[in-house]
Amino acid sequence: MSDMSSALAVSGLRVQLGEREVLRSIDLQITPARWTAIVGPNGAGKSTLLRAMAGMQAGHQSQSGQVLLQGRALQSWGSRDRAKALAWLGQNQTVAGEMSVYDVVMLGRLPHQGWLAPASAADHAAVQQALRETHAWDWRARSLGQLSGGERQRVLLARALAVQAQVLLMDEPLANLDPPHQTDWMLTARKLVQQGATVVSVLHELSFALLADEMVILQDGRVIQHGSCADPVTHRALESVFENRIQVRALDGHWLALPRLA
Template sequence: MTNIALRASGVCASLSKAPILHGIDASFGKGRWASIVGPNGAGKSTLLKVLAGLLPCTGSVELLGRPLASFPGRQRAQTLAWLGQGEASADDLTVWDVAMLGRLPHRAWLAAPTAADQAAVEQALRSTQAWDWRERALGQLSGGERQRVLLARGLAVQAPVLLMDEPLANLDPPHQTDWLLLVRALVARGHTVVSVLHEVSIALQADDMLVLAQGRVRHAGLCADPATHHALEQVFDQRITIQRVSHQWIALPKI
């Protein structure tokens, strides 16, 4: 238990009364990056929301060895940061103000940002290469630029556990590479990252992988494990093949 950051046990969840997750058992290690992968409708985003405490479920979710429900709201927000899919922020807010929202769990109600808050936001904006836009309104940015600002908001929390749902949306290949390197740096510092990804080749760069299909776990294991590759090929109906290229595992369309 001391090496587990997040654990789901027997988790079931529904959306609009339709069952989505069916008895999910999964654990995510401290200081590791885990990717959640599967076909459309597998329940990936639903599971991530359950892990974040954003959706009700049966079964149990534990964060750092404690029931997630036992965390007071502020403490949970300090411990677990969330970057959701297609999140919206007011277009008239500046980039600086959006990133500063990540510091709210660390501040008293209506308190002004401290020097530590400002330093955390600057570090987050610089790490996502959004620092030069800090005075621009969010509405003036492209989709990819907005995504980098929202990532900076999540990083500004400085939480030990970070959950990200489709964080590569609208990012071009160079910035996808930047995101991968950023995640690797976070993990090297002891953070835990769990990401839902459609980009299977990038998901394969993680330490661990959870493969879902039809709301059930089909496989959990190391990304470099041949059993993981076999499970991936199966859930995608043998339409992809996992190959090793330049010391990396990648997914190629099977033509």
């Protein structure tokens, strides 16, 4: 698992929260330049796995095993280099509400800037590109506190995009987004992959998850299936972990997760 065939890899990963084992000896390799969706029932360990891959272990958790980023142990990366290589969009991120939208997105450029150095032309270009990509450019002078939940989510996505990292980890990126902007996010993920980036997202929206290249299905802290989103084995595993209360069906060349009504 020390080669460069994986953008991210975990080996023997265990996370303990008190007496509860949240992740149970997980081995996983994330293919570069692909979009991988992580799904599973509530409490399966999805967000915990994503945070572990980002090196964001919570202080009240104990963790063992190895995480590799681009073939190197995560802990061997310097903080600045790691922040350039890996961008993070988490749930309920705290950002000062009085900051302007533009300044919030500029935070994504901090790993590229020297200590107390002013933003460069490249920094401003990256921020503008990210804001336009997320359709947030028109609010750039507004404060974050003036925005709705969905608008705020788009700004935080722009901040992650502004890093221009090779690996992007996103925990429930569709939260608070209406359907058109959920579609915009999916198109952005696809564009990033086409440009050579690796996208890993935890999603509750299973039909969107099925649009990814690969799917990791978790249950009770274990990987039940890791495979192509078009693979019937993946479809059966997805139906199974949701107690066969959903069914995977094709429509117009895409796979959908639909309620099983009978």
